[in-house]
Amino acid sequence: MGDRFRSMIESEFAEVEPPPIGDLVDNAIRDGQRLRRTRLVQRGVACAAAVGVLALGLGMATAGLGPDGAPDGPARYAAGGSGSEPARPAETSGGEPSSSRAANPVPADAPTMAIFEPEPSPRGTGSKAPPSTPATVLMALQTVLPDGPTVAFAGSRFSNYTGVQVYLDRGAGYGMIRVALGRYSTPPTCDSSPAGVTVDCRGGRGAWMVETFEIEGNCVQRRGVTVYRTDGLAVQINVGSCLVDGGWPAPPGVDSVDQQVISVEEAIDIGTSNIWNERSLEGLSPSAEQAYPSLPMLTTFNGVGS
């Protein structure tokens, strides 16, 4: 039975032409490295939590946490001054601040690309309750971001998606990345793009659809990617060309305003990562809640909220 079965399958395989294997092994190694990093982060967070509990028990650990709850925040800000004093943005040689940073740098009528609009959804995808808390999404994001210091953590939670914000510095100054995660009910289509938004869609990478977009009039969502995964989750990566002032300490050093901190292709890599599946997110959740217990909450996020 087995021999006949195998020979029939072998002959059927011989008749089909599978797609090329390409960089599958290299990609697997890269994903495996991220998985290792995630596990290391989880172990580190668990150790830090244990040490923190011990220190609290001794009454010695109340002064060390930053307002964003990030475990490494205070040490980083210490480089720009005292640990409790937010560092000022650096100035260029001409004395002008290098960043465009404002409480709300996006005009009220600027075009936006919300991952899910408030109901009813004009993009026709429908939506459900988000699968994760901001802390979990932030920890998942940290495992797939390129190397570099990160600051200005913030989150937001709406009925149909969870959002997080992080500033990343890869050596040329901080740039803003905002990620939104939600569930979609029906497969999206690529036929409706909001006014002022340039949209391009493609398939592959294990996703139902990968949608890239550019919005010239919106520096928070200057470029972005929405990945509609085959498991029903949608991940939107927004790459800003400005920074937003909020309830978090300003990052030290030069802000990045003219160039995005990650490319669209890197944003696609992040959006199609295997970290964005419900099982991985569930696994991250306990340590994420300990690592980021008090994230500042944004009341508006990429055009949604008030």
Place this chain on the structure above:
Amino acid sequence: MSNGGTDLDFEEYAQARVVRLRQRAYLLCRDWHLAQDLTQITLSRLYASWRKVVKADNIDAYAAKVMVRVFLDHKRLKSSHEVVSDTMQTQTERVDGSGGPELRLTLMEALGHLSPRARAIVVLRYWEDHSVDTVAELLGVTPSLVKTQSMRALAELRALLGTDLATLVG
């Protein structure tokens, strides 16, 4: 192959097995893109635990366990998107020995009509040639369940393939 615990050893193992792993993934999911993803996820998990994996008696069995579980998890999550049908939606046109076109279902297409777990059992039992006990261990079920589902799956394949089953069972 030395199968030591270094990254180089992993790469050597992965390059040697990737085609076969992807074929197994394709038999499980019947979609080359998803098969690519299943293979990549399997290899990435192997890589992440490689130092432990190389100490296992049978790395291939470990890889099979990872892949089948990822596949079954994926099918569980995707179950709301999948439509189960008891009728033939497509048939493959092939050319028989006399040169005339012959419409018939291939074995791979017939596999696609089995439930995900039954498909996994058939692939592991008859394509991978694992014993009932090994399949039960890989899937985390009892040997009696593997036997029962194997019989049912074969009966279903028999019904789907009709006269082709004579070739299959010899």
